[in-house]
Amino acid sequence: MRIFTDKKWRGGFLDYCRNRNEYRIQVLAWKNLEKLENVYHTRAKSLRLLINYFPVVGPHGLFTKIWSRLREDRRNEKYVSCGVGKIIESADSQIFSEGESVGFIxxxxxxxxxxxxxxxxxxxxxDKSDIPEIPTDTILHSPLKKNKARDAWWNGIKGWSVYSGIEISEETRNKLADALKNEIKNNEWFKFQRIDARNASPVAETKGQVPKASPKKKSGALFGYGNYAKINIIPYSKPFVDIKSVHEIDPTQIFLERKARKWNSSPFPGKDEKYDVYFVASYNHTHVPITLRALKQGAYVVVEKPVVMDYDELNELEKALRESGRRLFIGFHKRYGKFNKMAFEDLGVKYGDPISYHSIVYELIQPEFFWYNWPVSRSTFFANGCHQIDHFLHLNNFSKPKNSDIKLLQDDAVEVWIELENGATFTTTFSEKGTLRVGPRDHVELKVHGRNIRITDAIEYQSEDNHRIIRKERIFKTNSYRDMYQTIGRKIANNEEGDSIESILISAKIMLDLEEKLQGMKGWGDKYKKAKEKFWSYFR
Known part of the structure; x- marks a missing residue:
């Protein structure tokens, strides 16, 4: 498929994946209405930014981060557009038939x-009388001349995605229909640019082939080809797992890529796909379906947080784990950090002894149309605050929580406290009032009687007792990600067990308990439930 990107009409892209409730449209005319500026976390190219990040991530981390972000320029260029096209693949409902000319947004x-x-x-x-005769070998294109904010008829659907769980009401749809009709009718078609549409490639949601399995390495598939996967999962897992296939729903992410032999724009594995290892770094609400499919095959799964989104998914996961055994690893990098071993030594405690944990976390404000803001994604606290809570549980050998609570403050910061059966206590303040200078930040203090450890941004460590500083240490922030994927990869290569089932259930359960309370405080009601139902209405 061809896409207009970087001011050029380029081929070689995969087609968008079509589920059974969607239509595939061959574009005949296309008008850009507005360029969307707040879809992803993007940073201005700046020498000062590089200087700020260098002591945090080190030379290798800085290089990989720059290289990955530069390759996302095509992904970042998103618009709201409208146009005219022809249905070439119909949905199951067949409201629109193949060959029919339609307007679209x-x-x-x-x-x-x-x-x-x-x-x-x-x-x-x-109405066909509202559009001119368009040659089959041409696409009429009206690019955006000047992007400026205005009270536009498309404001209510900017950044909408089939993955968002956002309901489009019948009233909204009717308003859009009237506005689109006027837009099409009043277009100055003769002024549109003519894009060459000859020699169109066949529809293709996949490209490449998975080679035969090698006896030397386990085969793997990756779901979600974002920045995190590019700089962490793929390079650090490579010595242990051969990632043969990558699933990525946005075709603009896949262009002249060589990280895998097969590429697929589907969010989920196909019926005939089978691998030894599944790496799941896709949208949070797609984690469980992929994980369950992999566990049923007897495969290993390395899934990013959060592992589940609700209690029903937790119950499904527990059932699958009881049947498959310990074949799941969760990507909580703080479990694998170098500072953990040092902390036990400097605090003078054994694994399972009570270690109290106090933290302040500064996350970044999410861009307006970023997927974390979708109702199906739940809260940012649920997505990111789990790191410190899981780390606390890990240091205390996953002693069960006996009491906990959460409070929503007037500036939307969140305060949480947890007490464990072993006597350890946790407190945190989670805020999205962080600065962009070096990204998210956290300040952690670990305490036992007479001894204290301070960890800043996961890179600076200092331990002390009543009389002296015991030791100081500094590492790069990327070290724990490297250590995590290399440790997990080595275990998988050696056919070792994954995370304990109890650790998975305890960590997930306390986060769900807190999220349910927070949902009530925010007045969200059943927003997540409805969003989940809407999302699955397209895929089931």
């Missing part, structure tokens, strides 16, 4: 795509 797409996939909410019947 593309709420989160590149500057121009040869083919797109949309649900019925964004497709509309049109």
């Amino acid at each position: 593309a709420p989160l797409h590149p500057a121009l795509a040869e083919r797109i996939v949309l649900p019925k909410e964004f497709i509309y019947k049109i």
Whole structure:
């Protein structure tokens, strides 16, 4: 498929994956309405930024981060657009038939795509008299001349995604239909640019082939080809697992990539796909379906946090783990940090003895249209605050929580406290008022009677007792990610067990308990439940 990106009409991209409730449209005319600026975490290219990050991530971490971010420029260029097209693949409901000309709204797409996939909410019947005769070998394109904020008819659907769980009401759909009709009718079609659409490639949601399994390495598949996967999962797992296939839903992420032999734009594994290891770094609400599928195959799973999104998923996961055994690893990097061993030595305690944990966490404010803000993603605290809580549980050998509470402050910061059966206590303040200078930050103090450890940003360590500083240490922030994936990879290569089932359940359960309370404080009601139902309405 061809996409207009970097001011060029480029080929070689995969088509968007189409689920059974979506339509594939061949684009005939396309008008950019607004460029979306707040979809992803992007940073201005700055020497000062590099200087700030160098002591945090080190030379290797800085190089890989720069290289990864530069390759995401195509992904970052997203628009709200509208246009005219022809249905070439119909949904199961067949509200629109193959060959039918339709109007459409593309709420989160590149500057121009040869083919797109949309649900019925964004497709509309049109009067053919409102559009000119368009040659089959041409796409009419009206690029955005000047991007400026205005009270536009498309404001309510900017950044919408089929993965978001956001409901489009019938009232909204009717308003969009009227506005789109006027937009199409009043276009100055003769002023549109003519893009060459000859020699279109066949529709392809996959490319490449998975080679035969090697007896020397386990085969792997990666779900989600974002920055984190590029700089952590793939390079650090490579010595132990051969990642043969990558699933990435955004075709602009996959262009001249050589990290795998097969590429796929589907969010989920196909019926015939089978690997030894599944790395799951996709949208949070897609973690469990992929994990359950992998465990059922008897495969290992390395899943990013959060491992589950609700109690139903937790119950499903527990059942699967009881049947499959310990074949799941969760990507909590703080469990693998060098400072843990030092902490036990300097505190003079054994694994399981009570260690109290107090932290202040500063996350970044999420961009307006970033997927963390989707209702199906739950709260940012649920997505990111789990790191410190899991670390606390890990240091205390996953002693069970006996009491806990959460409070939402007036500036939307969150305070949490937890007490464990072994006597350890946890407190944290989680805020999204952090600065952009070096990204998210956290300040942690570990305490036993007469001894204290301070860990700043996971890079600086200092321990002390009543009389002296015991030791100081400094590492790069990326070290714990390297250590985590190398440790997990080595265990998988040696057919060792994954995380204990109890540790998975205890860590996930306390986060769900806190999130349910926070959901009530925010007045969200059943927002997540409805969003989850809406999301799955497209895929089931």
